[in-house]
Amino acid sequence: MESGLFLNNENAKKRIDALFQSGRIPHGILLRGGDEELRKDCAKYMAMKFQCISQNPPCGKCGQCVKVMSDCHSDVITAKGSGKTGIISIEEIRRISADSVIKANEGKYKVYFLFDVDKKLMREGQNAFLKTLEEPPEKVVFIMTCESEKALLDTIRSRVTLLSLDSKEQVSGEILETAENIVLSILENREFPLMKSLAPIMGDRAKAKEILLQVKEILRKSLSQCFMVETGSQTAEKASLKLNKLKILKLMEATDNALMYIDQNGDMNLLSACLCGKYRRIAWQK
Ligand SMILES: [Zn+2]
Known part of the structure; x- marks a missing residue:
């Protein structure tokens, strides 16, 4: 499977690729805008880029890529949230922080997905997350998504690299x-x-x-x-x-x-x- 088939939004792909090409990969990434599906696809595409073993990642074909695509990579971990609202609790943040110290099992990185943090990660959770986000262990990446970053603390926003997925509108x-x-x-x-x-x-x-x-x-x-x-x-x-x-x-x-x-x-x-x-x-x- 071509990675292009997996994420069929050229604009978003270009932005993600540019981020990786810059050579300084941030350990905290916030994907903003687009719809929920696009945000999740972009997060996965990034995880593939991190884990892929081919020369031109993501290849979409190697074991690593396939596992990420099929949601069964043991080093690509999604914060599940709890209850009907799917709120990510302080306890879960603490579990993630503790887990992030343990070395990756099969991949090059440990990648954590925290989806919809503007709705699911409350202030207390954000505060509990600050320290890990500021000084994460080596080879650990946190990929968060949100519709708008407004609900996030400035301290969180300043620790992540924001990547906007909104398609570029024609501006005069x-x-x-x-x-x-x-x-x-x-x-x-x-x-x-x-x-x-x-x-x-x-x-x-x-x-x-x-x-x-x-x-x-x-x-x-x-x-x-x-x-x-x-x-x-x-x-x-x-x-x-x-x-x-x-x-x-x-x-x-x-x-x-x-x-x-x-x-x-x-x-x-x-x-x-x-x-x-x-x-x-x-x-x-x-
Ligand atoms: Zn691959």
Whole structure:
């Protein structure tokens, strides 16, 4: 079986392959977006990449790949959750942490799947998971999935590499340029250029939303850049060099709040002024 047949989403595959090609494989990966099935398929595809013994992983043919595909690899472990809701309990997190210390049985890595962490891993569970996620044993990888990373603690988010599975929507050149301009202005230590760059969001709501979604996307890429993941965006790269991870997360959060404000029919002139202030405070603070 060709691995292409298994994961038939070229965009997602390309992103995963790029992450592996970057050479610095993170031990905590968060797959975000897409639907539940795509997220699970991507997690499995990654596990195959970790375990496959062929020169060009995943081959989809070797014993390792086949076992991962058929859910019977003893070193690819899924957090099961309990009860009707499938909540992953603190006890289960502790069991996983203890188990992760034991060496892999048949594979090169120990891979843990934690699906739908935005719904199944509550705050207490996330807190219990922090230490393991920060200093995992060697050859241990945690692959988590979520619809949105909003329900996750910042401390979790900053310890994982986020990989978005949302198919790239066609974005007009103008929108992208405006968004890049905003991010570049955030990096400058001057108020006026930032205000000016935010002027286009004062008009039409739909357009403002598109622009801010792009700002968020660039910031998300710059976060990946912080983990040495090539994203192909020069603006994101610049941002990753000037800002730290926490600042980038805070900027993303401010952008998220602005997007919610637009949805709630907020005043657009006020929004642009507020956002200008917020971005400045976050980016320029020592
Ligand atoms: Zn293989």
